[in-house]
Amino acid sequence: MRPFEYTKPKTVREALSSANSHSQYIAGGTNLVDLMKKQIDEPDKLLDITNTLPDTIEVKDNGVVIGAMVRNTAIAVNKAILESWPLLSKAILKGASPQIRNIASAGGNLLQRTRCPYFYDLTLPCNKRKNGSGCGALKGNNRMGAIIGYSDACVAVHPSDMCVALAALDAKVNILKADGSKETMNFLDFHRLPGTNPEKDNNLPEKALITSIFVPKNNFNKHFEYLKLRDRESYAFALVSVAAALDLDGNQIREARLASGGVAHKPWRWTKAEAFLKGKQATAENFAEAAKIAAEDTAPLSTNAFKVPLLKGAIETALQTCLTNKA
């Protein structure tokens, strides 16, 4: 690991004013410390922000505000979250291990980097690590890679489970920028597609901080499922994951939410399939059609064609489970 200067700002203002182009903020550090050990991330200065940002979960009339410093476990076991946004809890518990969830912060979860093997191997080309070096995965080992939204420059996928649930639940990200101004970003606009500059994972302005995450009130707390398919039963990144939620009136679907992890550079919302389900009956036939509609837009890489039928099956199964899953 390259040497760095460690400081612990007392206030968020102090953190923002201490930040420069060679500094990094650190909260849980479960991803950043690892990236620093592997010399993928080499900050000159680490700003420990654990004392500067909220670590509370506040329930409001219109939703819930999750402070950026709330540990992943604390979100997953929170009573209000389990009652009103159980999909979020379920997704978090499918990610990482208890030891990691106990340290990892909510804000940090959004900012974790891809686990594409080319990103982690300094001897191999990777545009995300070093733009212009090429994408080794495009025609190489891309089994874990994207099936939608990728470019010739990058086929990496976003690794988070929590983010898939947040994407499905129409969350918003509250941001404090370096100049002190605030911005609220729709969760779906927070992460970005690789295009020609995959070194940028998201649209967070430089030196800005995520202060909290807002999840609006909804009726998706009765029929929901987070299905994660992976190479081993637990503690592995998703090959394909599906967050599904239904707002039902009898057997008729008022609203549907479908999002996936392991398929794209960002948590992916299947909006066409959602639109198809709206107003339809909650039947196996309609679920299969929704899965088909989602899969139609995918284009697998050289070695991950298996992800397409896997995705279709996962969407059908997740929607079916929504009907029997009781919060």
Added chain:
Amino acid sequence: MKHSHSNATSMSRRFFLKSTSALAALSFIPNSLKAFYQDVKERFFVKKQMIPIKLEVNKKQYSLTVDSRATLLDVLREELNLTGSKKGCDHGQCGACTVHMDGERALSCLTLAVMAQGKAITTIEGLADGDNLHPMQEAFIEHDGFQCGYCTAGQIMSAVACVDEGHTGSVGEIKEYMSGNLCRCGAYNGITEAIQQVAK
């Protein structure tokens, strides 16, 4: 008089302009070079930072000076000689370095020592009460919850937390909540039995 005066002023002006611009150039170049050198030096040769820290480990207070890069695992093993916590992968994938921080299990290999200040840290060495083993340690022995023993400290720390958290409802639940601890010898069944016994 008039002529020589104007001559003198024009000479002095020329001299002034020449000398000041030369001086300016001279002072400018080394300064920017110096700044550039400083920039390069700071970017590529950041000096290692030694930080005085206080840690509470197994109810004992320690004051020591550590490299900002030192992980809690490295400090436990190298500085405090608490070698029970093991370095398996050093990347948060195996769980051999699991310790408790404020009663909750955490990975010491992904925690910077400087950031572990102010937290009550418990390692495998702090689990037993004198010569009396912790019930989980007894149960691991009884149920053959290990073979080579390398992952055992992490497994036991994780197992104690698993019981404290109440995730022992079924074999499936235990296995899910122990999934952050890998065992190459495959002693999983013994580990699960040990946890079931302590949870009773």
